[in-house]
Amino acid sequence: MKWIAYLLIAAGILTMSYPKLKAAYTTHQEKELVSEWEAAKKSYSSLDTVFASESAAAASEKPADPPPKNGSLLGKISIPRIEVELPVVEGASQKNLKNAAGHLEGTAPLGGAGNAALAAHRSYTYGKQFNRLNEMKKHDEIMVETADGEFTYKVFSITIVEPDDTSVLKQKEGENILTLITCEPMKNPTHRLIVQAKKQ
Template structure:
């Protein structure tokens, strides 16, 4: 009798773990995308902010804007959404201040490191997210391809970065968060983005790091940028 009870308890534990890791992730991920889409729609319905200053007009007529830089958010304050076409047309996840699990990563989605620069600011926009559990917003980070768009949306508009490369580092290697990743103290005047998550899956042994470079800012008054065009979605990492 006791053996049967222990066996039943073990099965229930396995079922709960399976729910948390797979079914729960699907549900939470979908909920997070819905919340992101709702905020995008709210911004779309609001009066568009005045476009920022024009830096130049390229020969093909493309207008280059000086990207606006918003103040650094408070801990757990939602200030932006992340959209990555490679992760699917419905991928739209909140970005909030801080990287604590309890307040930001587990409850909201993607977290902004305290020392990070803001979208469009010279330096490094450094973000963290889960690869497993709690909606796993960075689950497919290893599926990014060269030049894939990584788009950050705020009330002002859309900041497009382009993926460049992946790297695996130890958790103690915080130089990836420097203004110029892996080169602390160096200043280039460029704008970077760094996405970090745990690696391998279901482990805290290492960090997988995705780097990108800034391409352009599109004001809200001009509508969504071409960088959000659909691409072949990547399969989830299991």
């Protein structure tokens, strides 16, 4: 009979530990992706010396890059106010958002002209991610790193919208906007929390 009691105690401990273990595993995966981005960034910068002898004319003849593939690593986003550092991948699928912020396909490229949109979870199941996005304030800074460089954005708008309100994704000519999207409220979400920032 004692072994049943021990078994029940062990099962209880495992059940209570599961959410923390899952969150720790997800945080570990996020950190691995950020490390992968840092390594890729070093590789990109080392190419500067390799290609330094290329003429400007040859560079201008280069064909346009194909759009990134779904799930490909684009860079990272850092938000000092809410202590966020997340990898950014192409596509906002459920799979991609488990460990990263997802760039919405069809929106502007990160750092480029137009409105670039990123979505991330706000659920404790997936670790930190955008859990604290509601703490953002106007004029807060958001940093984005990509293969094209490092970009700083300043928050100018924080709103809550209906899930089907796509007006926040409108491309604004002549402006470089970053739109962050997550669910609102955190539990049983009915709306979307939107933070928008302009490139500095």
